[in-house]
Amino acid sequence: ANATRRYDAACLRHLQIGAPPVRFGRYHRCMFSYRHAFHAGNHADVLKHIVLIATLRHLMRKDGPLTLVDTHAGAGIYRLDDGAAQASGEALAGIARIQQLAQPKDSGKKVAPAQAGKAKAAIDNIADDLSDYLDLVASFNASAPAGSAWRTYPGSPFIIHALMTEPERAAVRDRLKLFELHPTDIHSLQAHVAQLEAGRQISTARQDGFEAMKALLPPPLAPGGSRRAMVLIDPSYEIKTDYAKVAAAVQDGLQRFPTGVYLIWYPIIPRPEAHGLPRRLKTLAQQAKRPWLNATLHVGASAQETGLSASGMFVINPPHTLKAGLDAALPQVLDALAVDHGRGQAWAVEAG
Numbered sequence: 001a002n003a004t005r006r007y008d009a010a011c012l013r014h015l016q017i018g019a020p021p022v023r024f025g026r027y028h029r030c031m032f033s034y035r036h037a038f039h040a041g042n043h044a045d046v047l048k049h050i051v052l053i054a055t056l057r058h059l060m061r062k063d064g065p066l067t068l069v070d071t072h073a074g075a076g077i078y079r080l081d082d083g084a085a086q087a088s089g090e091a092l093a094g095i096a097r098i099q100q101l102a103q104p105k106d107s108g109k110k111v112a113p114a115q116a117g118k119a120k121a122a123i124d125n126i127a128d129d130l131s132d133y134l135d136l137v138a139s140f141n142a143s144a145p146a147g148s149a150w151r152t153y154p155g156s157p158f159i160i161h162a163l164m165t166e167p168e169r170a171a172v173r174d175r176l177k178l179f180e181l182h183p184t185d186i187h188s189l190q191a192h193v194a195q196l197e198a199g200r201q202i203s204t205a206r207q208d209g210f211e212a213m214k215a216l217l218p219p220p221l222a223p224g225g226s227r228r229a230m231v232l233i234d235p236s237y238e239i240k241t242d243y244a245k246v247a248a249a250v251q252d253g254l255q256r257f258p259t260g261v262y263l264i265w266y267p268i269i270p271r272p273e274a275h276g277l278p279r280r281l282k283t284l285a286q287q288a289k290r291p292w293l294n295a296t297l298h299v300g301a302s303a304q305e306t307g308l309s310a311s312g313m314f315v316i317n318p319p320h321t322l323k324a325g326l327d328a329a330l331p332q333v334l335d336a337l338a339v340d341h342g343r344g345q346a347w348a349v350e351a352g
């Protein structure tokens with residue numbers, strides 16, 4: 001029920017900005033209601049992007065070039081001080097609190113009360129995977145005055161691009177393939193990507209990411225003789241068939257390219273398809289005899305709040321270092337993001 005209200009609120013916001021409603025049964029009323037700009041930097045992005053960075057860092061320790069696929073790319077990069085982010089307030093309860101962990105204790109600056117929320121004190125022993133995430137988001141805010149709230153949040157395309165162009169990796173020339181269906185977001189994505197001047201290293205297409213994935217796997221043979229790919233599948237689950245499409249895409253991906261690394265984000269909400277997805281992914285990994293990891297973060301549901309309070313990242317063929325890294329990082333993340341007096345706060349990393 002909470003999730004339904006949340007999506008309805010998103011639909012209403014969407015209607016306010018003039019987009020046509022499309023009816024899709026009882027639950028999802030509006031096909032293009034989802035705009036990631038409202039959600040950028042929320043707790044789900046924090047979990048997703050920590051796992052993404054930790055996974056990519058490990059993959060990039062090897063020299064062979066990677067084919068990197070982001071099936072649901074969004075707009076690429078977001079302003080946290082614009083109307084969408086301010087209207088939802090989700091980044092204030094997400095990345096703004098995480099930012100506090102990294103504030104120098106002696107900066108002498110105070111965050112504005114509205115931004116402080118339940119700000120946590122800076123901590124000295126930030127876990128490596130969390131610290132890496134913080135440093136990367138900070139690098140997009142390098143020109144912000146010390147101690148001020150971050151105004152820019154990189155989405156998955158810009159996070160991946162930042163890692164593939166770091167000085168020690170740039171010469172490898174990984175390839176990034178981005179897909180996005182929303183008419184406004186594909187336009188923003190293409191404009192943002194153009195500014196990177198990445199040439200043929202990045203491609204964008206207004207195409208169904210589930211379908212597009214098929215043509216990219218297995219990835220091309222690299223000069224050293226290796227085939228390497230990572231696929232991020234991060235739908236908005238606006239339409240309930242997305243759950244089945246994710247499972248079908250992963251099953252097909254594992255048949256085409258069993259050694260690929262697949263990262264799947266999913267919401268933890270009270271609907272059968274959402275509960276069933278991680279179970280189905282585990283079965284698919286086991287049938288393909290591939291290792292898997294499932295990381296979940298519940299920031300706690302408050303009595304009044306109707307938003308998403310928990311999500312998960314399922315990884316097939318995870319780096320062997322990922323579990324230990326997340327075991328160290330997620331308690332710190334939860335400590336920073338847990339909703340005051342919220343119910344059901346928890347983190348977990350299961351692997352098999």
Ligand code: SAM
Pocket residue numbers: 034035036048070071072073074075076154155156157179180181182185207208209210234235236
């Ligand atoms: N991966 C992005 C990030 O981490 O910054 C966020 C992506 S957002 C959760 C999901 C995006 O998928 C939305 O922008 C939505 O418009 C888009 N989308 C929905 N269905 C799609 C499909 N079948 N193929 C490609 N994009 C789709």
